[in-house]
Amino acid sequence: MQFIDKTKVIVKAGDGGHGKSAFRREKFVPKGGPAGGDGGRGGDIVFRVDQNMNTLLDFRYHRKFKAENGENGDIKNQYGKNAPPCIVKVPPGTTVRDEETGELLADLTEVGQEAVIAKGGRGGRGNAKFANAANRAPTFAEFGEPGESRNLVLELKLLADVGLVGYPSVGKSSLVAACSAARPEIADYHFTTITPVLGVVKTDYEKSFVMADIPGLIEGAADGVGLGHDFLRHVERTKLILHIVDASGIEGRDPVDDFYKINKELKKYSEKIARRTQILVANKIDLPEAAENLPRLEALAAKEGLKFFAISAAAHTGLKELISYVGTWLDNYVEEPEATEEETVYDEDAARDAEKVTVTRNDAGDFIVSGKALEKLVAMTNFNNDEAVRRFQYIWRIKGIDEKLKERGIREGQTVHIGEMEFEWRE
Incomplete structure (x- = not known):
């Protein structure tokens, strides 16, 4: 399945129904007063998190969403019917921003969570509402208020517990395949993984966690080079980072240098991501060339205060210990309160x-x-x-x-x- 994690859509809430200008016309009431009803409210545009969606692919083919207008008011003070909301389903982890201002409108993470993104216009008032002591028989009514319209940018950030970072070809896809039922494409060339892959890893018969195999980083990723921001966006929500390095160094790179280069990119993109707890995982220890680098990587982990694991995803060596430790760490994890952007709310300053x-x-x-x-x-x-x-x-x-x-x-x-x-x- 194709993975789409950023897209643009246009939404238009419904207009309010028009108010009615009418007067009572009944037997024995020759000069009845104003009796025009109000129009109904236009439908809101509401985004709702749907557990059956895991991509923004649907929005590639359906980019415009319009809610129904409210019904017009009628004679005998009959109000027009309010229009139903237009429900737009999105996958968990979707952020919604106004394209013009960049303002965060909603951060949708929980299944069933809803957010009103564009408000429908209120119905116009009928002439009965404008009657007063000075003007007992007004002949005018209001048109309905236009509904809000917005150009939006939707971004999907994976909701994984554990994110894998590392250069291309260090074995991240192999690790997910070895630990879970996910079957990412695996080959010995760069950038095999061009879209994130989620794998559910079981720690015992009743517990599990979600691991994300995310496209490999390269230098300059924080500036958008390579898969850049597309990669880093998905690391933001993970609780724990497994930093995978190729202990064998057969690609001609030094695993210790790789560790520092990738952390530099993470810090450049977001200080918040750089503060995430990391575990250093040396992969491909089944290859003879790994013996030379393992002591250096153990020293690196000790210097940086990181937990260290030596594994071989291909040979399934050391995986049980790694999974057990990660499961225990997640069981004891306590979410730290972080300053987040507020969703838009009504305030007096905005009204003024x-x-x-x-x-x-x-x-x-x-x-x-x-x-x-x-x-x-x-x-x-x-x-x-x-x-x-x-x-x-x-x-x-x-x-x-x-x-x-x-x-x-x-x-x-x-x-x-x-x-x-x-x-x-x-x-």
């Missing part, structure tokens, strides 16, 4: 920012009036209704937008843009 109005100019010399609340008001106003236009003009004056435009030097007949609306300014 939404109320702010700014005036800028574009290359054509037109005036651009920006402000989230104002742009939402424009989208929800029916400019074909005189009462709705008067309400908009009233809010326009309250926000002091005329004064802001005059400060920027606007003149009679110049063009003003607000969201999708464009008009000529008149004194």
Whole structure:
């Protein structure tokens, strides 16, 4: 199966249903009051973790997701029906970011976990909601609020307990194959593994852990050379790192130098990864050339304060001791609280920012009036209704937008843009 661990998608939440402008028309009630109902809320875009998924491959063929719009309001104060959420299934370990801002929207790790990524628009209010002492029979209603739309970047980070790091061809794939039921492709050439492979390793009849055979590192990986970031992304979530070196050195490299070079790449990419507990594992000890390097590797482990194991994945030598130790270490593992990026939440500062109005100019010399609340008001106003236009003009004056435009030097007949609306300014 092809492994896809990073992709881009577009999501659009549903628009709110339009409010209704209507009046009671019943027998013996010749002049009934306003009775237009509100529109229903548009559907949210909700990401949900699905245990049956382990890749982002599906998103290569389905990149756009759109929720349904809310139903329009109706006569007799009937509210439109809210639209159901659009559920997007993702594998465990998926992070969701806004492509434009880079903001982390959700970090989805637990099966069944959900996150609202784009909110549906609220339904427009019917004319019954605008009745007051000054205006007992309003004729206007609101349009539905547009739903949020986002361009997203999805990344999948493997949820493995143990991650294997090391240069290509040191025997990581062979170790996973020897310890678990996973069957990665194995050959004596570089970069056989170009996608991560998960293997479930049993420590006894009722306990097990997940080991990730991840593509081999090379120098410059932290800067994106080779498989670079694609590799390092998957080491982030592992609890323990098995650092595999080729004790035989038959590839013409020094295993001690390899150890330091790879740790340099890990530290360059992330200090958090560099602090992970490592076990130094010398592989291929069945080869005669390994005898010369084993004492040097034991000294290296002692110097760095690391647990050391000498194994042969091919000959199944030393695997039982290694697996037993790793299983015991994981049983005693306590997760350290780490500072993580917060998911986006509503706060008062954001609400105040939404109320702010700014005036800028574009290359054509037109005036651009920006402000989230104002742009939402424009989208929800029916400019074909005189009462709705008067309400908009009233809010326009309250926000002091005329004064802001005059400060920027606007003149009679110049063009003003607000969201999708464009008009000529008149004194």
